[in-house]
Amino acid sequence: MAIDIGGTFTDTVLMDGAAQILATTKTPTTPEQPTIGALEGARRVLRDAGAAWSNVVGLIHGTTLATNALIERRGAEVAAITPQGFRDILEIGYERRYSQYAINLAKPDLIVPRTRSFTIGGRIDAQGREREPLAEDDVKALSASLADAGVEAVAICLLHAYANPAHELRLRDLLSAEAPDLVVSLSHEVSPEAREFDRLCTTIANAYVQPLMAGYLADFEQRFAGEGLQRPILMMTAGGGMTTIETASRLPIRLVESGPAGGAILAARIAQEAGERQVLSFDMGGTTAKLSLIEDFRPQTARKFEISRAERFIKGSGMPVRIPVIEMIEIGAGGGSIASVDRLGRVRVGPHSAGSEPGPVAFGKGGDQPTVTDADIALGFIVPDRFAEGRLEIDVDAAMAALLESVGDRIGLDAVHAGFAVSEIVDENMASAGRMHAVESGKDIGERLMIAFGGNGPLHATRVARRAGVRRILIPRDPGVGSAVGFLFAPVSFEIVQSRYATLEDLDIGAINRFLAETCSAAEAIVRMGAPSSPLRQRRVGFMRYHGQGHEIETELPARDLRVSDIDGLRDAFEREYARQFRRVVPGMRIEILNWGVSVSSAEPELNARSNADRAGFATASETRRILCDVTGRRRDADLFDRAGLRAGDRVAGPALIVEPQTTTLVSADFEARIDDAGSIWLSRVEEETA
Numbered sequence: 192m193a194i195d196i197g198g199t200f201t202d203t204v205l206m207d208g209a210a211q212i213l214a215t216t217k218t219p220t221t222p223e224q225p226t227i228g229a230l231e232g233a234r235r236v237l238r239d240a241g242a243a244w245s246n247v248v249g250l251i252h253g254t255t256l257a258t259n260a261l262i263e264r265r266g267a268e269v270a271a272i273t274p275q276g277f278r279d280i281l282e283i284g285y286e287r288r289y290s291q292y293a294i295n296l297a298k299p300d301l302i303v304p305r306t307r308s309f310t311i312g313g314r315i316d317a318q319g320r321e322r323e324p325l326a327e328d329d330v331k332a333l334s335a336s337l338a339d340a341g342v343e344a345v346a347i348c349l350l351h352a353y354a355n356p357a358h359e360l361r362l363r364d365l366l367s368a369e370a371p372d373l374v375v376s377l378s379h380e381v382s383p384e385a386r387e388f389d390r391l392c393t394t395i396a397n398a399y400v401q402p403l404m405a406g407y408l409a410d411f412e413q414r415f416a417g418e419g420l421q422r423p424i425l426m427m428t429a430g431g432g433m434t435t436i437e438t439a440s441r442l443p444i445r446l447v448e449s450g451p452a453g454g455a456i457l458a459a460r461i462a463q464e465a466g467e468r469q470v471l472s473f474d475m476g477g478t479t480a481k482l483s484l485i486e487d488f489r490p491q492t493a494r495k496f497e498i499s500r501a502e503r504f505i506k507g508s509g510m511p512v513r514i515p516v517i518e519m520i521e522i523g524a525g526g527g528s529i530a531s532v533d534r535l536g537r538v539r540v541g542p543h544s545a546g547s548e549p550g551p552v553a554f555g556k557g558g559d560q561p562t563v564t565d566a567d568i569a570l571g572f573i574v575p576d577r578f579a580e581g582r583l584e585i586d587v588d589a590a591m592a593a594l595l596e597s598v599g600d601r602i603g604l605d606a607v608h609a610g611f612a613v614s615e616i617v618d619e620n621m622a623s624a625g626r627m628h629a630v631e632s633g634k635d636i637g638e639r640l641m642i643a644f645g646g647n648g649p650l651h652a653t654r655v656a657r658r659a660g661v662r663r664i665l666i667p668r669d670p671g672v673g674s675a676v677g678f679l680f681a682p683v684s685f686e687i688v689q690s691r692y693a694t695l696e697d698l699d700i701g702a703i704n705r706f707l708a709e710t711c712s713a714a715e716a717i718v719r720m721g722a723p724s725s726p727l728r729q730r731r732v733g734f735m736r737y738h739g740q741g742h743e744i745e746t747e748l749p750a751r752d753l754r755v756s757d758i759d760g761l762r763d764a765f766e767r768e769y770a771r772q773f774r775r776v777v778p779g780m781r782i783e784i785l786n787w788g789v790s791v792s793s794a795e796p797e798l799n800a801r802s803n804a805d806r807a808g809f810a811t812a813s814e815t816r817r818i819l820c821d822v823t824g825r826r827r828d829a830d831l832f833d834r835a836g837l838r839a840g841d842r843v844a845g846p847a848l849i850v851e852p853q854t855t856t857l858v859s860a861d862f863e864a865r866i867d868d869a870g871s872i873w874l875s876r877v878e879e880e881t882a
Contacts, residue, residue, distance in 0.1 A: 192236070192247050193678035194229045195427075195450045196220055196254040199477025199527050199547045200646060202672035203232030205240050206679050208248075210796055214239040215672045217646065217853050219547040225256060226411050230418065244419030251678040253427035253449040256407055257400045261447065261498050261510075264300070266399035267343040267374065270307040271391060272333070272362070274350045275326075278310050280391050289507030297501040299510050302395050307340050309333055311349075311362065317385075317692065319355035327365060334369035344374035344401055346394040353383035353390075353690045374401050381442060382513045384786055385690040389495065389513040396498065396512050397444040404443035408436050425683065425721050430515035431456050431490060432684025432792055435720045445514055447498070448521070450674050451481040455490040455517045457677030458642040461667055463488040464798050464869070471625060471639045471661065472519075474673060475648040477526045477564075478544045482625045483519035484634055485642075491632065493518040494688060494734075515686040515790075520628040524621050526564040526647045527551060530594075530613040532601040540617040553590035554583055561597050561609075563617050563647070565590035569610030571818035572650060572857055574831070577850050607819055614821070618651055622658035633772065640665055644673030649856035653845075653874060654821055657861065664862075664874035671853025683722040684792030685714045688734070695735070695762055695782040704752045707731060707789060714791040725793035734786035735765045737777050743785055744768050810841040820846055822860040834872075841866045845877075 195202040200217045207213055214236040221228040229252075237243065260266050273280055281301045290296055311333060312326030337345060345366065352359045356379035363375045376398035378390045412424055426439040427449040439446055451474060458472035462485050470485035484491045496516055497509030523542020527550060530540050540563060549557035551564040567573050568590045575585035591606040599609035629636040637660040643652035649666045656664055669676055687710050693703065711729060718727060729750045734743035746765045749757060766776045812830035820827050829846040834856070842865050843849065845858040849872060856872055858864045865873045 192233060192250045193453075193675040194232060194250070194252050195453060195672070195675040195678065196225045196229055196252075196256065197450055197476050197478065197674075198255055198259070198544060199525065199550070201225070201228040201232050202675040203229070203236050204669070204672050204675040204679065205236040205242065206676075210679075212669055212676070213242070215669050215675075215853065217671060219550075222546065222548060225254065225407070226414050229411070230414060233415070233418070245421065247420060247422060249422055250415065250420060250424045251427060251433055251681070252411065252424055253453050253674065253678055254407075254446065255450055257404055257443050257446045258448060260400045260403055261396060264302075265403070266302070267402045268307075268341050269303055269395055269399045270309060270337055270340060270342040270345045271303045271395055272309050272311060272345060272347045272349075273387075273391065274314060275310045275312045277350065277387070278308050279305070280348075280387055281305075281308065284388055285507065287507075289505055290502065297508075299501055299508055300499060301392060301510050302399055303346070307342065309336060313349070313358050315349065315351045315355045315358055317351050317354060319351065321355070321357070325358045325361055327361070330362065330365040331369060334366055337366075337373065338370065342373070344376065344398040346376050346378070346391065346398040348378040348387065348391040348394050350387065351385075352377070352379040353385065356380075374398060374405075376401060381444060383687070383689040384513060385692075386513075389511045392511050393444060393513045396447075396510065397442060400443045401440075404446065405440045408440050412436055423721070427453055427678050427681060428684075429517065430492070430684070430686055431517050431681060432686070433678075433681050433721060434683070434685055434717060437720065438685070438717050444512060447512065447514075448496075448516060448519070451483075451519060451521065452490075452517045453674035453677035453681065454481060454644060455483045455485070455519065455677070456681045457644065457667070457673050458483070459485050459488055459490050460677070460680050460798070461642055461665065461871075462640070465640075465665065467640045469639045471629075471636050471641045471659075473621075473625070473641050473643045473648055473652060473655065474645040475525060475621070475643075475651055476645045477647070478523070478528075478546060479521050480524040480621045480624070480645075480648075481519050481521045482621070482628055483517060484629065484632060484636075484639075490517045492516065515688065515788075518632075520624050522620060522624045524563070524617050524624075526562065526567075528563050528617060529560045530562060530566065530598055530616075531560070532598055536602055538598060538602065538612045538616045540613055540620065551590070552593040553585050553587065555586050555589065559593065561590065561593040561613070563613060565594055566610035566613035566617075567647075567650060569594055569607050570614060570821075571816055571829075572848065573855060574816065574848070574850055577852075608824075611819055611821075611824060614654065618654040619658055621651070621655045625655070625659050636661060642667065644670035646671050646854050648673070649849075649854050649872075651857070653857055653859035653862045656874075656876070657859070662876040666856050666872040666874070668870045669853070670856075671851070680796055682728075682792040682795050683718050683725070684790060685717040686788060686790040687714050688786050688788040690786050691784075693784045694738075695758060695765075695784065698753075698758060698784075700753050700755060703787070707787060708752075710787065710789045711791060714789055718791045718793060722793035728792050728794065730790040730792075732788040733761065733784045734788065735761075735782055735784050737769075738781040738783055744772065745788075808840065808842065810837055810843055812847070816848060818846060818848075820860055821857070822846075827860075837866050839866055839868045839870070
């Protein structure tokens with residue numbers, strides 16, 4: 192079973208041992224107690240599949256709770272402890288302004304104000320040697336200061352703790368003796384890398400959500416055990432793997448963006464099955480839209496991202512978090528995104544969302560502001576009596592009235608064309624985000640296959656693709672719960688990136704092999720808790736740079752002990768990647784390795800081969816539906832198909848709507864659809880209509 196708790200809906204999937212999906216469902220997320228909505232979905236899929244809790248051999252869970260707590264600032268009262276003389280790490284940051292000429296610059300909110308920044312004596316150097324002993328006599332006074340400040344959690348980030356954590360461990364023990372209820376996060380456990388500002392921010396973020404997530408996960412585990420679940424629960428991580436609840440409770444920062452990571456895993460698996468090496472993953476849910484790039488069947492990854500940017504598209508305007516993560520761009524563009532008109536008469540969509548409570552106006556649950564879903568209803572793209580498995584009653588008139596009042600009357604449009612304006616804006620926002628994400632990565636999305644899923648992804652895929660220059664789209668089976676399906680294909684894995692400075696020319700092979708073996712053992716111990724008998728795979732990387740440069744390039748290492756004969760190959764691999772990114776190499780320059788990464792993972796499920804059916808006939812629709820054509824902006828009839836009634840080889844000419852219980856695929860007038868042997872929908876761009 193896989194459960195993905197999103198901002199609007201909770202998706203639940205039940206799959207058998209042969210990777211066949213038995214049942215899926217979407218239930219409204221219950222923000223105050225997310226476990227309640229998750230339990231409802233779990234009971235429903237078990238009932239639909241005729242299964243019992245005793246049949247469930249594994250449960251995988253992903254949640255937006257950690258993400259939302261950081262964005263909405265609903266975490267614990269946190270203090271930071273740094274070495275004496277380093278109290279102002281957060282104030283100094285990168286020693287630069289993210290927007291050089293902005294007069295009224297809004298600084299990133301880094302959670303801990305200077306009044307809750309404390310220091311302690313003691314010093315470890317970059318080689319891990321103790322220069323000054325920890326000032327243990329000061330801990331009692333420090334503990335009293337923490338209590339006076341009302342601190343619930345503390346982030347300890349001492350200088351060079353990644354090289355020698357002795358001072359951090361000792362300080363934790365002393366503080367715990369003074370204040371047993373204090374939650375403590377240690378930087379060498381959360382992010383054992385050089386660069387104090389990033390490491391401190393990551394540790395603060397972990398400490399901030401740790402009490403909330405530990406309580407939530409304990410409650411989740413207890414309630415599901417009470418239902419009859421007899422197996423351990425695994426948690427999806429931001430890096431695309433799974434880990435145990437124990438590890439997730441200790442390192443909850445690894446759960447940030449865990450739901451979207453499942454979608455990227457699904458897209459990568461589908462890309463491999465289809466033999467597509469360059470893919471754009473497009474996941475549009477009820478609250479946000481997520482886009483990520485898939486290269487050679489692997490999601491593009493990063494070691495750092497930012498939370499709560501003061502300026503959404505400007506790097507450096509948010510709180511940096513340094514953990515392994517699937518790289519994606521996420522914007523406030525979902526079915527629940529609220530539409531409005533600003534004082535200049537411009538239509539705005541998002542980033543605020545109506546969520547599941549109260550939700551879009553058409554849901555009749557108290558929402559009074561029009562959303563993207565209300566616009567799609569007004570355009571005729573959503574069939575009311577088939578929406579959300581028929582469990583929600585759709586009020587079309589209420590959606591139209593809200594669009595007219597909040598948008599149409601203010602810019603001189605009727606309700607339907609107000610919905611069209613909302614659709615145009617949100618689709619352009621998503622396409623622009625995709626183009627920008629690709630440009631930042633030095634990639635072009637025009638020739639990529641878009642894999643679209645999520646509750647609203649199939650409905651908006653052709654509209655976004657047209658604007659982004661994408662000509663081919665794939666809609667997998669069960670796209671409405673795509674991220675949850677992706678959970679079921681993710682390996683149990685754990686990645687550790689740790690700093691240890693070395694130069695390629697003077698590399699101490701023996702010392703590095705011992706260091707990597709210790710790191711690998713630590714990662715393997717965590718993986719074995721969730722996959723005790725699975726064969727394990729290992730991946731090793733070095734983060735290398737030319738001497739004097741400030742940032743590193745990831746370079747693949749052999750998945751074994753290094754040998755002296757490997758050094759020339761590592762130099763060549765680094766310079767090939769450097770030349771790919773910067774079009775040249777720097778001859779004669781010394782090469783440094785700052786960080787070393789080890790990833791250990793269990794075996795992934797076997798792939799299913801995909802092939803195209805021989806038949807190529809157009810399917811015949813039994814009914815039509817009046818829509819506003821998204822290409823011409825005129826009303827016309829669209830063929831209406833039930834996805835379950837389409838067979839391999841069937842073709843569908845646009846405009847058409849392919850309806851299934853949890854979402855609808857819009858085949859625009861300038862696209863044609865085809866069903867493959869796996870039941871996926873392939874959409875291909877044809878000549879655009881002019882009339």
